Amino acid sequence: MGLNMAKVKVELCMGSSCFSRGNSKTLELLENFVKENNVENDVEIEGHLCLGRCSSGPIVRVNNKDYENIKAECVIDLIREELIK
Amino acid sequence: MLEINNQFTHLKSKVYATVLKCFFNGTLEEDIDKIPFWIIPKDTDPSRCCIYKERAMVRYRILAFLGINIEKDDDEMKPLSDYYREVISKQMKPLPVLTTISTACSACPQDQYLISDACRGCYARPCLANCPKDAIEFINGKASIIQEKCIRCGKCQEVCPFNSVLHRLVPCEGSCPVDAIKKNEKGFxxxxYKKCISCGKCSRSCPFGAIVERSSIFPVLQILQSKERTTAIIAPAIDGQFPGTLGQIKTAIKMVGFDDVVEVSEGAELTSINEAKELEHRIKRGDKLMSTSCCPSYVEIIEKHLPKLNAIKSDTLSPMAYTAQLVKERDPNTKIVFIGPCLAKRVEAVKLKTVDGVITFSELASMFIAKDIDVKEVQEADLGDTHSFEDCRDFAISEGVKGCVIKRMEDPSIVKPYNIDGIDKKVFKMLKVIDKIPSKGNFVEVMVCDGGCINGPGTIVKPKIAMKLRNGNTQAITKAMKKERLY
Structure with missing residues (x-):
C-alpha cells in the first residue's frame, strides 16, 4: 500500500440524515483503517455539511466520484483499490 | 371526548377565520372589537343565557386565538385592540398551552351515579345485593342511591337489567389522564400546570368551551410578514385533513406565504433508523423494555409524573426535531414552523429551540379560509423524492411508529413489540408499573391520543374519514366537510 503518490480524497456527508444512515459508522471504520495501516499521509478525510441528497444517502465521495447509499465496508474496499492503483 | 362536529368547533373556526381575514386585510386593529358583534348579531337565538354572554364568549375565543393567558391576564375593561397591539409588539410566554375561562365553566357537580325512571323496582334487585357500601335504598318501590355512602364504583350500573343507572360525568376531569383538572372553591x-401534560383532552371534552388552547399563530403570522425565509414542516397526520392530495396541500401552504414545505416524515425516517439502532443496542445490553419517544405528551408524563420511565424511553429525537435539523442544515437562515395536530409539540418546541413556531391543522384551515384557498382546486406541487420515507407517513397512526422502526432493524426477530394506543386514567395507572408487570414485549409504542396523531386535538377531520382520504378516497372528505362546515 501507499504506492500511489497522490492522496486519496474521501469526502463524507455529515448531515444528520447521512450520518444516521451509516456515515457515522463509515467514519469510524475509516479512521481505524487509516490508523491500522499507517496511511495517514495517503488518505485525506473531509466532512461535508448536508449535500442536499438525503433520501439517496449516505453519500460518500471518493476522488471526486460520488457514491450513493453506500455501506461502510464498501467504502474501505474502494479506498483500498484506490491506494493500490 | 366530544365529537369533532359540534357547535363549539364551528364557532371556533368562524372566530379564527374572521380574525385572520381582518388580519390579512390589515384592518384587525380597528375591527377586532367589532368581531363579537359580527359573529353574534342582535337577532341571534342564544344557546347560553343571552346574546351578551355569547358575545363575551366570542371575546374570550379571540383572546385565546391571540395567545393571551386568559386565566392570568383577562381584564374586561381592556379593549381587544389593546391586547392585539401587545401581542404584535412583544413576545409572549408560549407556555402553558392551555388556559381556562371561568365565566364559561358551568361548574359541573362531582360525578354521580343516579337511578333513572327506567328502574322497575324488580324483585331480584341485583343493585342492592351488589353494592359494597349499602348505598342503595328503595323508595316507593324504586331504587335510589344514598349519595353520602356511594363510592362511585359503578357496580350497580353493571348489574342493572334495565340499564336504569346512569353515570353523570364531569367531562374535563374525567378525560384528564393525570388528574390535573381541579375545581376551585366556587366550583369552577x-x-x-405542575401536573398538566398538554394533551388537550380536557379542552376537547368540555361542552361549554371553558378550557381553550392559547394559539401561537400570531408569532407565526409575524414571521410570515417579516420577509424572512420560512419553511413549514408538516406532520405526517396532515394527509387526510384537507380535501386534496399532499401535493395540493403543499401548494396551498405556499400560497399562505411559506417559502418551502418539508414533510416531517423525512425526519421520521431518521427517528426510525436511530430508534432501530438504539433498540438493537438496548436488547443486546439486556434491557427488558424500550419505549418510543415521539409523543411529546408522553414525554411530559415521564417528566412530570414518572421520571423512572426515563430509563425505558428511547433517547432518539422526535421526527419534528430531526426534520428541523435537516432543514437547518440545508438552509441555515430559514425560520421553521411546525404544522401539526398536537398541542404538546409546542412544549417540545420550546425545549428544542430549533423550531420557531407551532400551529395546528385547524389554524392552518382558518388561514386557507381567510385567504380563500380551496385545496382541492390548487395545482399539485412536486413532493420530490419521497421513496425512502413514504412509509414513515404512518407515524401519524397508532402502530405505525413501531412498524417503521422494526422494518429498519438488522435483526427484527429479537423484537417483541406491543403498543399503547391512547392514555386515559386507567392506562396511566398501568404506566406507573409498566416496568414491573409481566412484560408483553420488549418494545412499546406509546401514543397519548387514541388512534395516534390523526386523532390529535389540532385535527379537523374525524379519524375514520381522514383514513379514507389517506387511502385515496378524496370524495369522502369533500362530502364530510360540506356537512360539518369545518373547512
Missing part, C-alpha cells in the same frame, strides 16, 4: 375549573 382550574388546571394544575
Amino acid at each position: 375549573v382550574e388546571i394544575d
Whole structure:
C-alpha cells in the first residue's frame, strides 16, 4: 500500500440524515483503517455539511466520484483499490 | 371526548377565520372589537343565557386565538385592540398551552351515579345485593342511591337489567389522564400546570368551551410578514385533513406565504433508523423494555409524573426535531414552523429551540379560509423524492411508529413489540408499573391520543374519514366537510 503518490480524497456527508444512515459508522471504520495501516499521509478525510441528497444517502465521495447509499465496508474496499492503483 | 362536529368547533373556526381575514386585510386593529358583534348579531337565538354572554364568549375565543393567558391576564375593561397591539409588539410566554375561562365553566357537580325512571323496582334487585357500601335504598318501590355512602364504583350500573343507572360525568376531569383538572372553591375549573401534560383532552371534552388552547399563530403570522425565509414542516397526520392530495396541500401552504414545505416524515425516517439502532443496542445490553419517544405528551408524563420511565424511553429525537435539523442544515437562515395536530409539540418546541413556531391543522384551515384557498382546486406541487420515507407517513397512526422502526432493524426477530394506543386514567395507572408487570414485549409504542396523531386535538377531520382520504378516497372528505362546515 501507499504506492500511489497522490492522496486519496474521501469526502463524507455529515448531515444528520447521512450520518444516521451509516456515515457515522463509515467514519469510524475509516479512521481505524487509516490508523491500522499507517496511511495517514495517503488518505485525506473531509466532512461535508448536508449535500442536499438525503433520501439517496449516505453519500460518500471518493476522488471526486460520488457514491450513493453506500455501506461502510464498501467504502474501505474502494479506498483500498484506490491506494493500490 | 366530544365529537369533532359540534357547535363549539364551528364557532371556533368562524372566530379564527374572521380574525385572520381582518388580519390579512390589515384592518384587525380597528375591527377586532367589532368581531363579537359580527359573529353574534342582535337577532341571534342564544344557546347560553343571552346574546351578551355569547358575545363575551366570542371575546374570550379571540383572546385565546391571540395567545393571551386568559386565566392570568383577562381584564374586561381592556379593549381587544389593546391586547392585539401587545401581542404584535412583544413576545409572549408560549407556555402553558392551555388556559381556562371561568365565566364559561358551568361548574359541573362531582360525578354521580343516579337511578333513572327506567328502574322497575324488580324483585331480584341485583343493585342492592351488589353494592359494597349499602348505598342503595328503595323508595316507593324504586331504587335510589344514598349519595353520602356511594363510592362511585359503578357496580350497580353493571348489574342493572334495565340499564336504569346512569353515570353523570364531569367531562374535563374525567378525560384528564393525570388528574390535573381541579375545581376551585366556587366550583369552577382550574388546571394544575405542575401536573398538566398538554394533551388537550380536557379542552376537547368540555361542552361549554371553558378550557381553550392559547394559539401561537400570531408569532407565526409575524414571521410570515417579516420577509424572512420560512419553511413549514408538516406532520405526517396532515394527509387526510384537507380535501386534496399532499401535493395540493403543499401548494396551498405556499400560497399562505411559506417559502418551502418539508414533510416531517423525512425526519421520521431518521427517528426510525436511530430508534432501530438504539433498540438493537438496548436488547443486546439486556434491557427488558424500550419505549418510543415521539409523543411529546408522553414525554411530559415521564417528566412530570414518572421520571423512572426515563430509563425505558428511547433517547432518539422526535421526527419534528430531526426534520428541523435537516432543514437547518440545508438552509441555515430559514425560520421553521411546525404544522401539526398536537398541542404538546409546542412544549417540545420550546425545549428544542430549533423550531420557531407551532400551529395546528385547524389554524392552518382558518388561514386557507381567510385567504380563500380551496385545496382541492390548487395545482399539485412536486413532493420530490419521497421513496425512502413514504412509509414513515404512518407515524401519524397508532402502530405505525413501531412498524417503521422494526422494518429498519438488522435483526427484527429479537423484537417483541406491543403498543399503547391512547392514555386515559386507567392506562396511566398501568404506566406507573409498566416496568414491573409481566412484560408483553420488549418494545412499546406509546401514543397519548387514541388512534395516534390523526386523532390529535389540532385535527379537523374525524379519524375514520381522514383514513379514507389517506387511502385515496378524496370524495369522502369533500362530502364530510360540506356537512360539518369545518373547512
